[in-house]
Amino acid sequence: MGATLGVWLAAALTLCIYSFLYKDNPFYKFAESLYVGISAGYWLVYTYAYVIEPMLIEPIKTNQEFVLIIPAFFGIIMLSRWFPKIAWLSRWSIAFTVGIGAGLGVTGYIQGFLIPQVKATILPLTGMNMLTLNNLIIIIGVITTLVYFYFSKEHKGMLKVGSRIGVTFIMIAFGASFGYTVMARISLLIGRFYFLIYDWIVPIFSKG
Amino acid sequence: MNDIIKKLTAIDRRYLFIIIALVVVIPLLFKPKFPIIPKKPVIDAYKAVDSLSAGDNVMISVDYDAASMPELQPFLEALLRHCFKKELNPIMLVQWQLGAPLGTRAMEKIAKEFDVEYGVDYINLGYRPGYTAQIVGIGKEIRDYFITDYKGDLIDSFSVMDDIHNYDDIDILVGLEAGATGNIWVQYAGARYNQRIILALTAVSAPDAYFFYQSGQIEGLVGGMKGSADYETLIDHPDVAVAGMAAQSFVHILIIVFIILGNIAYFFEKRNKGKTLGGK
């Protein structure tokens, strides 16, 4: 019973959202506000279930890691607008997280992106075959795209030619991304219609 | 001709919406069959999982939510089927808070199809915040983040976690990505800890992962619902993604027709404008 009611509820909310396609209306606004309220409540509940409980209470209880009270304090003072007198303390939390992020960023981008990606572009150009041609296209594509985004010097002469070729590659990449984006959105639509047909409508008739 | 063009350009978009809805619904109802031919990046992902031996650990990261569910949930289910069939141990964790229950949902559903036991053959660790720090931190000790599983039970009470401490104990990592978290897996788990990685991404993110695939930083790439359909086909268990492919085919053709019609109208409009200007 609960499951059937749930499917009807989900179907009704789905239709409320789709009613926006006709025009903005109270059903859509209701569903939208419901989504906002529920999501905010969900954030609060998971912050307890997946942050406070397992990362603070449990380690303190199991391993007596009382030192974790310090990050908990800095986590709470991020919400310093609740306590204007110590609002300046929130900068300490921000500084700490930004410092970690920047430190990880330097090594992560060099080791994870820069070196492997540059290395993977140094490709062999031996023999007259399809592989060589593809490798050549990759090398030219990477270099000319970088040239296009190089703004420190006016694009004249060779730079202009390079940047023009770069734009061609970029257009192909954007076209591919656009095609893929269409594909993604359509898949979401298929997912919702699949639900409406096979989880909601078909069971009504098969039961009847 | 001009009148037709004018009418075409002025058409109320709600008519377009109805056409789109029909082109989705009709194939879903009549289920015309097209051959699903898996592509190389997905075949490579399949092979990487298929080459593992019974008892190997597969870390699965659920980094998406309901907004990408139709694209990635079918892959998650197919992957879990593949893992359980091969007696691998899926270790699930989540980086997108709103997606946590989706992982649980798939795991419980697929586990029921096989003779597997929670905590012995698989485990669901749930969500933890601060994904970059967490992904680096797991390189040292997973317990520093996951002292308990998704239900709050201590992970040391489950035998599947006995020998799992960091990436050295994970045979392959599969990230299901709706955003940039996949980059972080590659940047840190992959580059720093040499973790073997497969990424399954929404179609929006998939084009941005091809350079990782070409550089060998990821071993396989599953893109969008089509990638999920490919994987379902490879494990010989066609499911919802395969079912959606006919509708996907027809809507793509419809959109291409829209683009062509729109451009024909644009072409005529431009020509007419040229004529008027020329006449003056």
Place this chain on the structure above:
Amino acid sequence: MIKGKGIPLTITFLTGVIIIVTFFIPHSPFGEFEQTALRWYSIIAGFTMLLGVDSLLRSHIKKFRKKDNNWEYSIVVFIAFAVIVTTGIIATVRTGNAFNTDTSFMYIYNHMIIPLQSTMFSLLAFFIASAAYRAFRARNTDATLLLITAIIVMLGRVPISDRFIPAVPALTEWIMSVPQMAAKRGIIIGIALGAIGVSLRIILGIERSYLS
């Protein structure tokens, strides 16, 4: 003094430098420090979601008090928020964790959050299709190239092409792994260089906008 930017800048500098040093010298005591710092980072990050809840609720309280446009819907937000938090608390007390399946909290997730969120995003399919009809014009060579690529990729990624025009899926695979990949790699190398620069500027205290 204590309330100024000096202490935060020092904290950023020290944590940033230690994280970088640990990368090269992962041994004691750096390794332990890094792991502790990373855990602290995650805990602090975990609290930031509360900031979102706080500002969202405040904005709706304001709207409600001022009786702004559509203020009635703020009541829906409050009720929805209160209901899910209550079910979360009840589920936690009863089963130990709200995320246990079969709790009322998960019922709301399954039958309300999933349909609302996924339908909201699927609306974009209609708008992208309508935009395809109205806005995607081959105005010049670059736009034409973009459109042609998009059409090939859209055709090449669906099984109907495998059946009737198998050359298109093969061409799509080539586009994705050669020219498309090359351009995206060029972009990512540029982004990586930029990100490294910004990270270093932050650690050295040159970039301070995050403290303002």
